[in-house]
Amino acid sequence: SQQGEEDPQALSIQEGENATMNCSYKTSINNLQWYRQNSGRGLVHLILIRSNEREKHSGRLRVTLDTSKKSSSLLITASRAADTASYFCATSARGGSEKLVFGKGTKLTVNP
Amino acid sequence: DTAVSQTPKYLVTQMGNDKSIKCEQNLGHDTMYWYKQDSKKFLKIMFSYNNKELIINETVPNRFSPKSPDKAHLNLHINSLELGDSAVYFCASSQKSDNLKLFFGSGTQLSVL
Numbered sequence: 001s002q003q004g005e006e007d008p009q010a011l012s013i014q015e016g017e018n019a020t021m022n023c024s025y026k027t028s029i030n031n032l033q034w035y036r037q038n039s040g041r042g043l044v045h046l047i048l049i050r051s052n053e054r055e056k057h058s059g060r061l062r063v064t065l066d067t068s069k070k071s072s073s074l075l076i077t078a079s080r081a082a083d084t085a086s087y088f089c090a091t092s093a094r095g096g097s098e099k100l101v102f103g104k105g106t107k108l109t110v111n112p
Numbered sequence: 113d114t115a116v117s118q119t120p121k122y123l124v125t126q127m128g129n130d131k132s133i134k135c136e137q138n139l140g141h142d143t144m145y146w147y148k149q150d151s152k153k154f155l156k157i158m159f160s161y162n163n164k165e166l167i168i169n170e171t172v173p174n175r176f177s178p179k180s181p182d183k184a185h186l187n188l189h190i191n192s193l194e195l196g197d198s199a200v201y202f203c204a205s206s207q208k209s210d211n212l213k214l215f216f217g218s219g220t221q222l223s224v225l
Contacts, residue, residue, distance in 0.1 A: 030211070030212075031211050031212075033211075033212075033213065035214075037153075040219075041218055041219070042116070042202055042204075042216030042217050042218045042219050043155070043202070043204075043214070043216045044216070045213050045214060045215070048211055048213060050211075086153060088155065090214075092211070092212045098143075098160070098167065098168070098208070098212060099145075099157050099160060099168050099170075099212070100157070100212045100214060101157070102147075102154075102155040102156075104152070104153065104154055105153050105155075107153075
């Protein structure tokens with residue numbers, strides 16, 4: 001299965017701390033994306049990293065990709081209460097059908 | 113000016129009924145999807161359409177029938193609803209050339225009683 005697995009399943013931190021979430025996947029990929037889902041809402045795209053990239057930044061977000069280990073991490077720096085949400089990684093398989101397969105998500109709680 | 117809108121937001125119905133969920137996107141995207149999110153938040157693709165043509169059907173029971181009248185709309189009709197169909201259904205769209213970056217609707221929470 002191509003499905004990604006996020007780790008940890010749940011993470012609780014204090015405002016101002018950094019939050020790191022990890023994702024592992026099983027197949028060769030074209031790209032890996034991270035999405036955020038606030039409670040009761042749809043998913044929102046955060047950042048995309050291509051298979052030939054190792055690191056990418058967007059504001060307070062930093063994503064790394066290690067294709068040899070088939071893993072990625074999402075770092076949120078200086079977290080805020082508004083960052084409280086579930087975070088999902090999603091992969092598109094190289095040479096596979098054109099679909100995005102999501103992991104099971106990490107539920108992040110940032111306490112004020 | 114909502115990009116991907118789906119209706120209704122909540123749907124409560126009895127087992128055995130037939131119901132539809134509608135989705136529209138105003139982003140000019142050529143590909144639309146239906147995803148199902150279960151109670152454990154696991155998100156699984158059901159269907160995708162590209163320019164009104166079905167391109168992905170992920171072994172979904174044939175009680176689920178998507179219909180795409182044009183590339184801006186993708187509706188989902190469900191016949192003979194079962195308890196296990198209770199979930200949140202998300203519509204999404206993307207531009208084929210844009211690395212499968214998805215834009216999601218806000219979801220339809222379906223409860224089958």
